[in-house]
Amino acid sequence: MKTGYLIDMDGVLYRENQLIPGVREFVEALIETGSPFIFLTNNSAPTPEDLSVRLGHLGIPGLSPRHFYTSALNTADFLSETHPACTVFVIGEGGLLNALHEHKIANDGIAPSYVVVGEGTATLEKLAKAHTCIERGARLLATNPDNWCPVSRDDTRPGAGATAAFLEASTGRRAYYLGKPNGYMFHRARRKLADLAGGTLPEETVVIGDTMETDIRGAIESGLQAYLVLTGSTSLDRLAEYVYQPTRVLRSVADLTDELKSGKPSSRLDSPVYAQPQASDTRSLRHPSKRLARLDQPPQR
Numbered sequence: 001m002k003t004g005y006l007i008d009m010d011g012v013l014y015r016e017n018q019l020i021p022g023v024r025e026f027v028e029a030l031i032e033t034g035s036p037f038i039f040l041t042n043n044s045a046p047t048p049e050d051l052s053v054r055l056g057h058l059g060i061p062g063l064s065p066r067h068f069y070t071s072a073l074n075t076a077d078f079l080s081e082t083h084p085a086c087t088v089f090v091i092g093e094g095g096l097l098n099a100l101h102e103h104k105i106a107n108d109g110i111a112p113s114y115v116v117v118g119e120g121t122a123t124l125e126k127l128a129k130a131h132t133c134i135e136r137g138a139r140l141l142a143t144n145p146d147n148w149c150p151v152s153r154d155d156t157r158p159g160a161g162a163t164a165a166f167l168e169a170s171t172g173r174r175a176y177y178l179g180k181p182n183g184y185m186f187h188r189a190r191r192k193l194a195d196l197a198g199g200t201l202p203e204e205t206v207v208i209g210d211t212m213e214t215d216i217r218g219a220i221e222s223g224l225q226a227y228l229v230l231t232g233s234t235s236l237d238r239l240a241e242y243v244y245q246p247t248r249v250l251r252s253v254a255d256l257t258d259e260l261k262s263g264k265p266s267s268r269l270d271s272p273v274y275a276q277p278q279a280s281d282t283r284s285l286r287h288p289s290k291r292l293a294r295l296d297q298p299p300q301r
Helices: 023-032 048-058 071-082 094-102 124-135 160-171 183-196 212-221 236-241 253-262 290-295
Strands: 003-008 037-041 068-070 087-091 114-117 139-142 148-150 156-158 204-209 225-229 248-250
Touching (some): 003 183, 023 253, 048 068, 068 071, 068 183, 071 094, 071 114, 071 183, 087 124, 114 160, 124 160, 183 204, 204 212, 212 225, 248 253
Parallel strands (some): 003 204, 037 068, 087 114, 114 139, 204 225, 225 248
Antiparallel strands (some): 148 156
């Protein structure tokens, strides 16, 4: 049975510009076995070419930009499919601007159809302009719901979700959030998997991620297999907090290398992390999509 893989990046492949042990061998196994794979990221700032170069510097050279799918590309796909003649006012960086340009979606600072928010510097001037556009009828769209993005182990910066929340508060309008965990991200990523597999959709799709609120939630809500790795933002002792649970729990993607090479995957309920004692990590971990938990709560009256 052919399996395709949708793989998160930060916390799964690398941390702070350091490749996680075993990742190189895992990617080599994917390539050697002909397993179709796409790397997914909610970060709208880089282009696929940027990400290919970055992984090359980290020790995985030669990956095609076709193996990367960002929330910027997802946003451009969404707008092209749902509103082909639209125009946009953008708060965001190169990856988002490039994706919209490639889809021939015009920038419009006078009467845009949408205000599109991604990662990037949101000056007061841009926020004021976006506010005015929304008050005049533009719809508010965010590339992803992440309130913050990691810069280093100890430092973060505001994410697209935080900027969109500012505009929600100032205009009273609700944003629509693309990226993970929105099912549209996984739907379009699976179509890219099919392209890589010669036009045939893999019989099974596995999502691999380190974050329960985006990777695992999105996979489950899209009807896909969900593998959680413990090399990123989620520790084992936090799993009991969630109603939904991953299909498997792995120490890292290195746990899958032998399975790929042998062609004999273990039971989907077999989680290698439970085979050895796991050190508990009780640090307080913020997640960029805490907003999602709030939206799940009933409204206060």
